[in-house]
Amino acid sequence: MRMDYAELTQRIRALTEEETDEVALMATMACEVHHFDDRFDWTGFYRVTEPELLKIGPYQGGHGCLTIPFSRGVCGAAARTGEVQLVADVEAFPGHIACSSSTRSELVLPVRNGAGAVIGVFDIDSDRPDAFTEEDATVLTALLDEVFGKC
Numbered sequence: 001m002r003m004d005y006a007e008l009t010q011r012i013r014a015l016t017e018e019e020t021d022e023v024a025l026m027a028t029m030a031c032e033v034h035h036f037d038d039r040f041d042w043t044g045f046y047r048v049t050e051p052e053l054l055k056i057g058p059y060q061g062g063h064g065c066l067t068i069p070f071s072r073g074v075c076g077a078a079a080r081t082g083e084v085q086l087v088a089d090v091e092a093f094p095g096h097i098a099c100s101s102s103t104r105s106e107l108v109l110p111v112r113n114g115a116g117a118v119i120g121v122f123d124i125d126s127d128r129p130d131a132f133t134e135e136d137a138t139v140l141t142a143l144l145d146e147v148f149g150k151c
Helices: 005-016 022-034 073-081 134-148
Strands: 042-050 053-060 067-069 085-087 105-112 118-126
Touching: 005 022, 005 134, 022 042, 022 053, 022 118, 022 134, 042 073, 053 073, 053 118, 067 073, 073 085, 073 105, 073 118, 085 134, 105 134, 118 134
Parallel strands: none
Antiparallel strands: 042 053, 042 118, 053 067, 085 105, 105 118
């Protein structure tokens, strides 16, 4: 099933309306997004916990990497550049970190607070090659900006 983004947006808005705690928001978004589309094998957040370092945050799926430096992998690239990383084939991404051997494609979106600072990344992995679209990236970026812009 492909995502019905209007429904997903409505659900997340309703669940997060009065919440400003970053971890609570991350946990809610990871759960809702993960269970809303069968393309998503692992869905979660890596939080900026110190300069140039991401640590695992709330997620759905198997175990993730505990820490990721900004200098490594798809998540590190999103945190370092502040740009969406839409990767059709993770094996072709230089420096890809294989947290799970089943991951074939990945979408990683920077997460910014209300001041515009990158506070983490939203990582969505698929066990299917080329699973993500520009629409996924655009809609999910807008939703992240709305939800975390109040933090």
